[in-house]
Amino acid sequence: MIAKSMESYVKGSSAIRAMFEEGGRLAKIYGKENVYDFSLGNPNVEPPEEIRQSIIDILQSEEPTFVHGYMNNAGYEDVRNAIAQHLNKQHGTQYTERNILMTAGAAGGLNVILKTLIDPEDEVIVFAPYFGEYRSYAANYGAELVVIPPNLPTFQPDLKKLAESITAKTKALIINSPNNPTGVIYSEETIKKIAEILTEKEKEFAADIYVISDEPYRELVYDGAVVPYIPQYYKNTVIGYSYSKSLSLPGERIGYLVMPDELSDFDDIVSGATTANRILGFVNAPSIMQRAVARCINSSVNIDVYNKNREALYNGLIEMGYECAKPEGAFYLFVKSPIEDEAEFCDMAKEHRVLIVPGSSFACPGYVRMAYCVSYDTITGALPQMQEVMNEIKSSRNEKQ
Amino acid sequence: MIAKSMESYVKGSSAIRAMFEEGGRLAKIYGKENVYDFSLGNPNVEPPEEIRQSIIDILQSEEPTFVHGYMNNAGYEDVRNAIAQHLNKQHGTQYTERNILMTAGAAGGLNVILKTLIDPEDEVIVFAPYFGEYRSYAANYGAELVVIPPNLPTFQPDLKKLAESITAKTKALIINSPNNPTGVIYSEETIKKIAEILTEKEKEFAADIYVISDEPYRELVYDGAVVPYIPQYYKNTVIGYSYSKSLSLPGERIGYLVMPDELSDFDDIVSGATTANRILGFVNAPSIMQRAVARCINSSVNIDVYNKNREALYNGLIEMGYECAKPEGAFYLFVKSPIEDEAEFCDMAKEHRVLIVPGSSFACPGYVRMAYCVSYDTITGALPQMQEVMNEIKSSRNEKQ
Numbered sequence: 025m026i027a028k029s030m031e032s033y034v035k036g037s038s039a040i041r042a043m044f045e046e047g048g049r050l051a052k053i054y055g056k057e058n059v060y061d062f063s064l065g066n067p068n069v070e071p072p073e074e075i076r077q078s079i080i081d082i083l084q085s086e087e088p089t090f091v092h093g094y095m096n097n098a099g100y101e102d103v104r105n106a107i108a109q110h111l112n113k114q115h116g117t118q119y120t121e122r123n124i125l126m127t128a129g130a131a132g133g134l135n136v137i138l139k140t141l142i143d144p145e146d147e148v149i150v151f152a153p154y155f156g157e158y159r160s161y162a163a164n165y166g167a168e169l170v171v172i173p174p175n176l177p178t179f180q181p182d183l184k185k186l187a188e189s190i191t192a193k194t195k196a197l198i199i200n201s202p203n204n205p206t207g208v209i210y211s212e213e214t215i216k217k218i219a220e221i222l223t224e225k226e227k228e229f230a231a232d233i234y235v236i237s238d239e240p241y242r243e244l245v246y247d248g249a250v251v252p253y254i255p256q257y258y259k260n261t262v263i264g265y266s267y268s269k270s271l272s273l274p275g276e277r278i279g280y281l282v283m284p285d286e287l288s289d290f291d292d293i294v295s296g297a298t299t300a301n302r303i304l305g306f307v308n309a310p311s312i313m314q315r316a317v318a319r320c321i322n323s324s325v326n327i328d329v330y331n332k333n334r335e336a337l338y339n340g341l342i343e344m345g346y347e348c349a350k351p352e353g354a355f356y357l358f359v360k361s362p363i364e365d366e367a368e369f370c371d372m373a374k375e376h377r378v379l380i381v382p383g384s385s386f387a388c389p390g391y392v393r394m395a396y397c398v399s400y401d402t403i404t405g406a407l408p409q410m411q412e413v414m415n416e417i418k419s420s421r422n423e424k425q
Numbered sequence: 426m427i428a429k430s431m432e433s434y435v436k437g438s439s440a441i442r443a444m445f446e447e448g449g450r451l452a453k454i455y456g457k458e459n460v461y462d463f464s465l466g467n468p469n470v471e472p473p474e475e476i477r478q479s480i481i482d483i484l485q486s487e488e489p490t491f492v493h494g495y496m497n498n499a500g501y502e503d504v505r506n507a508i509a510q511h512l513n514k515q516h517g518t519q520y521t522e523r524n525i526l527m528t529a530g531a532a533g534g535l536n537v538i539l540k541t542l543i544d545p546e547d548e549v550i551v552f553a554p555y556f557g558e559y560r561s562y563a564a565n566y567g568a569e570l571v572v573i574p575p576n577l578p579t580f581q582p583d584l585k586k587l588a589e590s591i592t593a594k595t596k597a598l599i600i601n602s603p604n605n606p607t608g609v610i611y612s613e614e615t616i617k618k619i620a621e622i623l624t625e626k627e628k629e630f631a632a633d634i635y636v637i638s639d640e641p642y643r644e645l646v647y648d649g650a651v652v653p654y655i656p657q658y659y660k661n662t663v664i665g666y667s668y669s670k671s672l673s674l675p676g677e678r679i680g681y682l683v684m685p686d687e688l689s690d691f692d693d694i695v696s697g698a699t700t701a702n703r704i705l706g707f708v709n710a711p712s713i714m715q716r717a718v719a720r721c722i723n724s725s726v727n728i729d730v731y732n733k734n735r736e737a738l739y740n741g742l743i744e745m746g747y748e749c750a751k752p753e754g755a756f757y758l759f760v761k762s763p764i765e766d767e768a769e770f771c772d773m774a775k776e777h778r779v780l781i782v783p784g785s786s787f788a789c790p791g792y793v794r795m796a797y798c799v800s801y802d803t804i805t806g807a808l809p810q811m812q813e814v815m816n817e818i819k820s821s822r823n824e825k826q
Contacts (some may be wrong), residue, residue, distance in 0.1 A: 025542075025632070025633055025689070026539070026542060026690060026693045026694055026695075026698070027542055027544045027566070028544050029541050029544065030540070030693075030697040030700065033697065033700045033704070034693050034696045034697050034700065036704055064495065066494055066495045067490065067494070068490060069490075070490055071489050071490075071493055075489075075493075076484045076489065079480065079484060079713075081482055083477045083480060083481060085600055087471060088471045088472050088476075088477065088673075089468065089470075089471055089472075089673065091673070091675075091676075092465045092466070092472055092476075092673060092674045092676050092677050093467055093675060093676045094465065094675045094676050095676060102509060108708060117699055128529065128678070128707060128708075129706075129708060129713075131706040131707075131708050132706040132707065133706075134707075135705060135706035136706075139428070139431070140427055140428060141426075141427060141428055142428050142433055143428045143429050143430065157703075157704065160703075161704070161706065162706065164705065165428070170816065178469045195661065231426070272489075272490065272493060272494075273493045274493070274494060274708075275492075275493050275494045275495050275496060275709060275711070275712025275713075276493050276496045276711050276712055277529070277707065277708060277709070277710075277711050278710075288426070289426055290426045292426075292431075292432075292435050294486035296427045296428070296431040296434065296435050297434045299431065299434045299435065302558075302561075303434070303534040303558065303561035303562070303565065304534075304536060304705065305529060305533040305534075305535065305536035305537075305562065305563065305705070306529060306532075306533065306705075306706075306707070307532050307533075307675075307678060308529060308676060308678070309531075309678075310529075310676070310677050310678050310714065311564065311676025311677055311678075312480075312677060312709040312713075312714075313456055313711065313713075314677075345454070367547070367706060387621060393500055396721060396795045403488075
């Protein structure tokens with residue numbers, strides 16, 4: 025008998041993953057090139073060549089028992105220091121290795137900081153639409169997830185509802201900007217107001233409320249858009265970063281937490297997070313990838329590829345009559361379903377070999393997510409199919425009239 | 426404010442890690458070569474050369490978005506299949522990739538299977554002495570850890586007490602053989618009797634009791650000793666394996682779970698564990714290391730180095746009058762403290778620049794652990810120091826008489 029807490033997972037399984045496997049099945053029938061899979065955020069842009077070269081250099085020049093061995097659970101000091109210096113240049117901060125903890129991607133980092141902060145029955149707030157895994161991460165530590173409904177059509181968070189939702193039990197607010205699934209960047213004005221609200225509520229309840237900023241898409245922004253650096257607006261901010269997207273290394277599980285000195289109970293949080301990294305079973309972030317990313321601190325993937333996809337897919341869909349907020353970052357388009365039931369819309373698209381994810385997976389029914397980290401051929405192949413889907417919907421509407 | 430559950434960790438911190446840092450401090454004062462650090466199980470033997478060559482080959486011949494990308498949360502199918510075939514050859518089993526789940530080392534694997542199986546207030550049994558992290562792992566899922574006291578001086582588990590300790594709440598028994606901290610291998614007779622007891626108790630309580638076999642030291646055995654393969658004796662066995670020691674890759678966090686077909690609720694356990702790998706934040710085991718270990722399936726580190734250390738340290742200490750069960754596996758010596766308070770003994774050793782860990786960290790006071798995964802010079806340098814410690818203890822005894 026498995027644990028009761030796991031039964032619903034086993035029954036339900038993740039909609040995104042199910043779609044991923046459906047893609048494999050359809051590809052076997054129709055050929056891979058005739059299935060247009062927008063279901064998974066698995067980067068199709070190659071990691072920068074420096075990654076390959078760095079790993080080879082490390083293997084050829086550094087001592088193997090050091091490269092593959094245990095280090096401090098927080099990560100190699102020189103690696104953490106290199107990241108601290110890099111952030112200092114970008115944001116004018118004064119971090120040292122003390123402020124950085126290497127993690128198994130942002131998913132690992134988020135679990136580490138939640139384990140560090142959360143007591144059972146604490147409340148963790150998220151803005152819908154949100155990455156569905158947050159619900160599981162909060163549940164891992166017994167937290168209650170409090171969902172602020174989506175603010176349509178801009179997807180900038182609903183701040184009035186935020187203020188109303190904070191209680192004495194609120195321990196953290198998860199922010200994810202650039203956002204999965206919308207691609208929207210929360211504006212500086214939004215961040216300032218969030219900071220004001222939280223500061224006021226911290227006083228009202230005489231308690232700390234931490235922002236956990238999940239930033240795997242920080243570097244994936246278009247048209248010169250700026251992502252506000254939240255610690256500059258709100259002191260109780262912990263950042264979870266990942267190289268999964270910025271260096272196309274999602275399988276390697278490498279990222280870090282930033283814990284600024286200004287955090288309330290900074291020492292305890294650093295010590296707690298380092299311990300949490302160990303006792304959750306991560307022990308430490310994978311060692312050779314720690315050393316590799318430190319050598320590639322100024323590298324990035326070619327986001328022009330994503331931008332080209334974004335323009336083609338967004339413009340194509342808008343011309344057909346689909347509605348969508350134009351994403352400023354990440355590699356997702358969050359499209360309004362032309363029919364009420366977006367799961368039915370996803371099924372129609374699947375009939376046309378286009379795989380997309382229902383917005384219900386992100387607590388935002390009536391919308392669908394298209395991950396455009398795919399080949400350009402997938403975009404150009406999918407657009408005529410999406411046109412056909414729209415045609416079918418329109419003719420069905422006409423029949424009803 | 427950090428979580429209440431983390432406060433004791435932050436206060437207490439791990440004794441092993443504290444010792445590790447003490448080692449660094451003493452090394453700065455006396456020089457690294459004059460500090461004899463037996464505190465940490467960090468392999469000093471180099472990974473086999475094939476590891477280096479495999480990683481370079483992979484980087485030069487496989488597609489980067491595949492090598493560093495997401496795969497099924499359970500791991501690459503070809504990697505899992507290669508491991509299944511390898512185990513089939515060794516143990517005459519009939520595993521396929523379905524039976525293997527790639528994990529972030531054994532620590533990751535143990536957390537995954539505990540998350541899958543454990544409901545709050547379930548009981549998990551361990552035999553003392555045991556790896557102290559088991560207490561944290563069980564606590565992560567709200568389980569009660571039930572400790573069977575050590576069976577001195579052989580350290581074969583106390584089976585009468587095992588039978589008495591099993592209740593309707595018992596969900597799992599963790600077995601770790603070759604054992605950390607004793608180096609003892611549980612005999613075939615022991616395993617057979619454990620299987621009998623568990624089978625009887627499963628009937629008595631009409632419930633499944635799972636053995637979780639933590640096997641990072643399976644390959645590190647001496648004098649031709651044989652480690653019984655537990656699934657051959659007891660069907661409800663899940664194995665947690667790690668390449669940390671067998672390939673000297675502890676920092677890389679790579680290992681796997683074996684979930685045999687014979688498990689009660691096999692499908693649910695596989696599905697649950699795959700989901701647990703994702704939602705705990707591991708997502709998947711580090712991708713390039715998955716591909717590397719599959720290419721090095723028949724490789725192993727040179728354990729002659731450990732064996733030479735074992736003989737020299739064991740024989741040296743026995744000659745001085747220390748008492749110790751001769752380890753058949755792993756790279757630990759579990760030495761009886763010549764004075765009642767083993768923490769005081771550790772302090773005396775530290776005065777002589779020998780760093781060892783008190784048995785209390787393994788629920789076995791009165792003993793100390795020496796990890797002999799160190800250079801031979803560390804052994805030969807430490808022995809005269811341990812002689813002096815023994816001399817001091819003896820002369821102090823004489824003074825008292």
